[in-house]
Every structure is written in C-alpha cells, then in structure tokens.
Amino acid sequence: MLSMTEASARHVPPRQPARSRRIVIIGGGFTGAALARRLALSEADLQITVFEPRARLGAGLAYDTRDPALRLNVAAARMKAFPEDTLAFERFLQRTGRLATDGPAEAGGAIYARRSDFGDFMHDALAPLIASGRIVHHREAVTGVHRQNGGYRILGDKGTALSADLLVIATSHPLPCCPQAAMALAGDPRVIANPFETDHLNRIGREDPVLVLGAGLTAVDLLASLRARGHTGVVTLLSRSGALPQPHADRQLTTTIAAPAQAASLRGWLKAVRSAVERAEAEGLPWQSVFDALRQQSQAIWQGLPLSERKRFLRHLRRRFEARRYRMPPQIAALLDSDMAAGRVRSIAARVTAAEATRDGLLLTLRQAGGTARIETPWLAIATGPDHCGIIAQHAYLRQMADQGLIRADGLGLGLACNGASRAIGADGAPVETLFIAGPLARATFGELSGVPEIAAQMDAIARTLLAEQPLHSADRAQPVLS
Ligand SMILES: Cc1cc2nc3c(=O)[nH]c(=O)nc-3n(C[C@H](O)[C@H](O)[C@H](O)COP(=O)(O)OP(=O)(O)OC[C@H]3O[C@@H](n4cnc5c(N)ncnc54)[C@H](O)[C@@H]3O)c2cc1C
The missing domain is CATH 3.50.50.60 (FAD/NAD(P)-binding domain)
Known part of the structure; x- marks a missing residue:
C-alpha cells in the first residue's frame, strides 16, 4: 500500500505552463492608476484590473474636477508622477497647449496648473494602456472581498465578480465628516x-x-x-x-535640517527645525525652504520615531506642521x-x-x-478635509475584510496597518503576503504619503515587490488527487 505522501506525489497533475498573475487594484485615483501604469509598462505576465467607479483613471478625489478655479497646490515641476520621467507633466502642459489658454497659471515664478489638467494628464497616460487591454478598468465600486483558494474573490456593485491572486487597496480619501x-x-x-x-x-x-x-x-x-x-x-x-x-515663498529654495542628537525624540526634531528656520532667515532664505527640506526628510524622521512620539506629533503638532507643509x-x-x-x-x-x-x-x-x-x-x-479616522467603517468591503482578519486600522487614525513592504497587517499582527495598502492610507507606516511624488515612489516600490515574485503555475494551488 502506498503511503499518503507517495500517493499524493504520484497524482499531482503535471505542471502547467505558467499563467498570468491576476492583480486587482481597488480604487483608480492617482495611487491606483500610478501602480497600474507602472505594472502595465513592465514585461511581466500580469492581468491588471482596476475597479474605479469614476469614468477616468488617475483623477480620483483631487483631480476629477472641471472647475478652473481649482489649482494644484504645488508648482507643475514638483508634480513628479512618474519616477522614471519626472518632467512628464510639464511636457504634457506644453504639448497640449494648456498654458496658452490658462493665463493665470504662471505665478510666483512657476506654473501652478489647474487640477483638472493633472487629471487629464493621468488620463492621457493611462488611455493607451486601457485601449490595448493591458489594463482593464471596471467602472464599479467594490462591495465585497472574500478569501478564496488562497486568493481573493472581488465583487463589484454592477455584478462583476473576479478572482485575484494579489489585491491592492487604494480607496484613499473619504469625504469630510460633519462635526x-x-x-x-x-x-x-x-x-x-x-x-x-x-x-x-x-x-x-x-x-x-x-x-x-x-x-x-x-x-x-x-x-x-x-x-x-x-x-x-x-x-x-x-x-x-x-x-x-x-503661501509659498517667491523663491523655491531648499535647505537641510541637521538631525538632532536624539533622532527618536519629537522635542529634538522640534528644536532642530526651529534652529534651521533661524539659520535660514539669517541667511536670507524663506522659512518655507526649511519645510520643503522637512518634506524630503519626513519619511525618515517619522520612521525613526517610536509610536508614543508619533502619537504626540498627531496630538500636538500636526495642525501646525500641516499649515506650513501644505x-x-x-x-x-x-x-x-x-x-x-x-x-x-x-x-x-x-x-x-x-x-x-x-x-x-x-x-x-x-x-x-x-x-x-x-x-x-x-x-x-x-471643508474639514478627508476623514480617514473611520475608514474601515466607511466601506462595506473593508468591513468585510476586517471581519475576515485581513486588515486592521493603524491605531493612529490615519488609515490601515501595513509593514514596510506595504503588505497589510492582519488581525493576528502578521503581514498578509498577497494584500497591499497603497497611497495615503499607509501613512502611519511611512509618514509623509500625500503628495504625488511620495505616492509615486511607494507605487514604484510596490511594483518592484510584485514584479520580483515568480509567476504562478496553475498547478501550484491544485490539490493532490488520491485514487
Ligand atoms: C483636494 C486635494 C488637492 C490636492 N492637491 C495636490 C497637489 O496639488 N499636489 C500634490 O502633490 N498632491 C495633492 N493632493 C494630494 C494627493 O495628490 C492625493 O492625496 C492623491 O491624489 C491621492 O490619490 P488616491 O488615489 O490615493 O486617492 P483618491 O483620490 O481618494 O482615489 C481613490 C479612488 O477610489 C475610488 N473608490 C472609492 N471607493 C471605492 C470602491 N469601493 N471600489 C472602487 N473604487 C473606489 C474613488 O472613486 C477614488 O477615485 C491633493 C489632495 C486633495 C484631496
């Protein structure tokens, strides 16, 4: 009589050719679209699907507007959406002649384009990838996610049901909450x-x-x-x-902030920032240059702070910091x-x-x-700004995922818990290998993750993680058949 192991080994079906991995991204604002684009431009054998109820990918809450009075908060040169091509947005503005029809865009020695222009730019970058079928856009809101055979079953509000091997959550911004x-x-x-x-x-x-x-x-x-x-x-x-x-300074200059001796202390950083502002002003530089430097360093600073110091920052300094940073x-x-x-x-x-x-x-x-x-x-x-605090309660699909132990809130009221590779942390405290938290919802782990360049860098890192993994073989999940 054969042992169980021998029987299993004999009856495992022959290894099938590798099949594409199925990646589903929930939310097609800037974050979801930037990730989809990055993956789509790779040679990898992937099926990339984005669930996004809006007509266009890449716009999301911030850029899905036709209101010409709404402008980007930073100069066009800083809207570095694609790490490998940081001038792409400026080129788009030139190529499409936008600036010729937008007299007020130039101000303070830089271009502050309309927010709709950035939405159009992202659409322009994504449209050929959708037309070619490399990215599939389902114009649906996800209403449910269930674990299925080690992967996921995703349900859309217009009846689409898809299976995925890898899942990315990118439904960042809820509406403001009435006090x-x-x-x-x-x-x-x-x-x-x-x-x-x-x-x-x-x-x-x-x-x-x-x-x-x-x-x-x-x-x-x-x-x-x-x-x-x-x-x-x-x-x-x-x-x-x-x-x-x-306001922004009339000159865009950046300085540096020397790390304090106690880099894990909020008080140490506060002193370092204050003295950097004094030094900058003594040198004739605007205070804004210090906050621009702080932006460059803020992920490293945040990640060096213990949880108690992060909580102190959110309680006592966040508003003052944000008023200068944004x-x-x-x-x-x-x-x-x-x-x-x-x-x-x-x-x-x-x-x-x-x-x-x-x-x-x-x-x-x-x-x-x-x-x-x-x-x-x-x-x-x-106009109190997006309310991330109750993010799980605000989405039925996130509630379901939390009930299955796949995700949990980050404990700081910023979004969802994840590790340094952006993998969701489940209810048991362990990372979920195939589930990623993308964009501003991952701020508790990374720190600064609201601006386009920071989000683009995180999408690049997630894409590298996903692309580094081996393709699936369809037999990988097949159960051995015993005769
Ligand atoms: C008003 C505003 C102005 C900003 N201006 C600038 C700026 O000038 N420069 C800068 O660098 N940064 C700016 N930012 C910050 C930054 O660019 C945004 O935070 C960024 O666009 C975040 O995009 P996102 O895709 O993560 O989130 P969102 O824009 O919130 O996109 C999430 C998407 O998920 C979709 N969605 C929601 N629920 C579901 C569901 N159940 N199923 C499927 N899809 C769903 C939504 O329709 C939405 O399109 C601004 C942010 C805001 C809010």
Whole structure:
C-alpha cells in the first residue's frame, strides 16, 4: 500500500505552463492608476484590473474636477508622477497647449496648473494602456472581498465578480465628516457636505454669506470657486486654531535640517527645525525652504520615531506642521489676502458645540476664547478635509475584510496597518503576503504619503515587490488527487 505522501506525489497533475498573475487594484485615483501604469509598462505576465467607479483613471478625489478655479497646490515641476520621467507633466502642459489658454497659471515664478489638467494628464497616460487591454478598468465600486483558494474573490456593485491572486487597496480619501455637534444639520439642503463637487456652490446666491467649517486648503479652494462664480458675499472660515494656510515663498529654495542628537525624540526634531528656520532667515532664505527640506526628510524622521512620539506629533503638532507643509498656490493666496483686507473673508477660532436648522437659516453655537457665541448662516460648507479616522467603517468591503482578519486600522487614525513592504497587517499582527495598502492610507507606516511624488515612489516600490515574485503555475494551488 502506498503511503499518503507517495500517493499524493504520484497524482499531482503535471505542471502547467505558467499563467498570468491576476492583480486587482481597488480604487483608480492617482495611487491606483500610478501602480497600474507602472505594472502595465513592465514585461511581466500580469492581468491588471482596476475597479474605479469614476469614468477616468488617475483623477480620483483631487483631480476629477472641471472647475478652473481649482489649482494644484504645488508648482507643475514638483508634480513628479512618474519616477522614471519626472518632467512628464510639464511636457504634457506644453504639448497640449494648456498654458496658452490658462493665463493665470504662471505665478510666483512657476506654473501652478489647474487640477483638472493633472487629471487629464493621468488620463492621457493611462488611455493607451486601457485601449490595448493591458489594463482593464471596471467602472464599479467594490462591495465585497472574500478569501478564496488562497486568493481573493472581488465583487463589484454592477455584478462583476473576479478572482485575484494579489489585491491592492487604494480607496484613499473619504469625504469630510460633519462635526458631531453639527450632526443635526446633516442632510439639510443648505449644507454643502461635499466640498469637492463645487457645482453645488451654484445654489448659493451671489451675496449670500457662507460659513465654512475648516480653514485649510479645502476651505480656501471653496473660496476661490465661489469667487470665480461671481459670489461677493462674506465668507467666514471657522476652525479651532483660526490659522489660515500659508503661501509659498517667491523663491523655491531648499535647505537641510541637521538631525538632532536624539533622532527618536519629537522635542529634538522640534528644536532642530526651529534652529534651521533661524539659520535660514539669517541667511536670507524663506522659512518655507526649511519645510520643503522637512518634506524630503519626513519619511525618515517619522520612521525613526517610536509610536508614543508619533502619537504626540498627531496630538500636538500636526495642525501646525500641516499649515506650513501644505501651502496655497499664489493665485489663491492673493485672493485670500485681498478678500481679508476688504473684509469679505474673516477667520474665527472656535469650536461648534451645537447646531440647529431654523426656517431662516442654520444656527450654530460656538465656544471661543472669550466664551460662547451664536452665528446664523444661510449656507454651511463642510471643508474639514478627508476623514480617514473611520475608514474601515466607511466601506462595506473593508468591513468585510476586517471581519475576515485581513486588515486592521493603524491605531493612529490615519488609515490601515501595513509593514514596510506595504503588505497589510492582519488581525493576528502578521503581514498578509498577497494584500497591499497603497497611497495615503499607509501613512502611519511611512509618514509623509500625500503628495504625488511620495505616492509615486511607494507605487514604484510596490511594483518592484510584485514584479520580483515568480509567476504562478496553475498547478501550484491544485490539490493532490488520491485514487
Ligand atoms: C483636494 C486635494 C488637492 C490636492 N492637491 C495636490 C497637489 O496639488 N499636489 C500634490 O502633490 N498632491 C495633492 N493632493 C494630494 C494627493 O495628490 C492625493 O492625496 C492623491 O491624489 C491621492 O490619490 P488616491 O488615489 O490615493 O486617492 P483618491 O483620490 O481618494 O482615489 C481613490 C479612488 O477610489 C475610488 N473608490 C472609492 N471607493 C471605492 C470602491 N469601493 N471600489 C472602487 N473604487 C473606489 C474613488 O472613486 C477614488 O477615485 C491633493 C489632495 C486633495 C484631496
């Protein structure tokens, strides 16, 4: 009688020729599209599928707009979408003659293109790969993911069901969340809940006052969109600190920040940054040059900080850091300056403690330094930025994956846990070999991962990991047949 092992060995079907590995990317914003493109341009035998409900790949929340008032926050030269061709976006702008029809693009000695131009650029790069079938775009939202034979079964909301060997999660940005105290206003037609779809602003009367919750880049984008529509009413920006976004320097220079003796201490880095700013100013360099240097070093700094220091950063320094790191394009900075000077924009430092809808407007109770105040407004816009904190709860497919132990939140409220190779960390604390977290949802591991160049670098690294692995053989997962 044969032993079990001998029987299994005898009856394993002959090895089949290698078959393509099936990679499914969920989310086709900049992150998912950059990864799909990078994989598609390789020689590897891959089936690349992207699930993305939007019509175009590569645009996502940030660049899927036709609003000409919305501009990139950084100069075109810094939108390095493809690590192997860092001038591609600038060439696209020249080749398509965009700048000839966009007089205000040039400002502060650089080009600050429209956000829609970058969406078009990504579409232009992806379209031939889709047309050739190298990338398959399913215009569907993923509603479910199940483990299946060591791989995954992915379900789309229009009925597509696909199997995959490798899965990438790239559904980064949820919409902003209405503060708890203002929840009574959710669903009210006078609340602009999605600040990224600026067509909703057409409902606002030209002279109507508008109260904006949030005073960051999303808030000043809304201001630019309103003014471009001829709106002249007073816009009030309400945030806890009252701080407004900062402008870029008129010269784009970068300096360096010397690492402190205690590189694992937030206090050490804070001192290092302060003295770098003093030194820069003494040398006639703008403070912005220090924050640009910090951006270059920030992944290394973040990864050198222990968890407790990362938490301290998020609690105490994040807002101040972000206000300097994420800066306004000069066009919007000029608009904000002139509107502030004319009294058409004001900024209030306060916290909403209660809200109610009345027949005449929306009534909010605020807690300010001087006590309590009430403010009534005909329009309220929520511009507090994408809310990553409850990311798993916001997507049915992520809830399912969490229930199966495949993913877990990162514990810092930034997104999903992953290791340094971007592999998801499951409920048991171990990396899941075939599951990757791409883009801003992986910030807790990598640190700075919001800007296009940083995301592009992570996609390059994920692609290298995927391409380094051996192709699958269809017999690899076949069960031995016992006679
Ligand atoms: C308003 C804004 C302006 C920015 N401006 C700049 C800038 O000027 N320069 C810069 O360097 N960076 C900028 N950034 C940062 C950066 O470029 C973005 O964070 C980046 O585009 C992130 O892209 P993403 O694909 O990871 O996320 P997203 O843009 O959020 O894309 C995720 C995609 O997933 C899709 N999706 C969601 N749920 C599902 C589902 N269930 N199934 C399938 N698909 C799904 C969505 O439709 C979406 O298209 C900006 C960010 C924002 C939000």
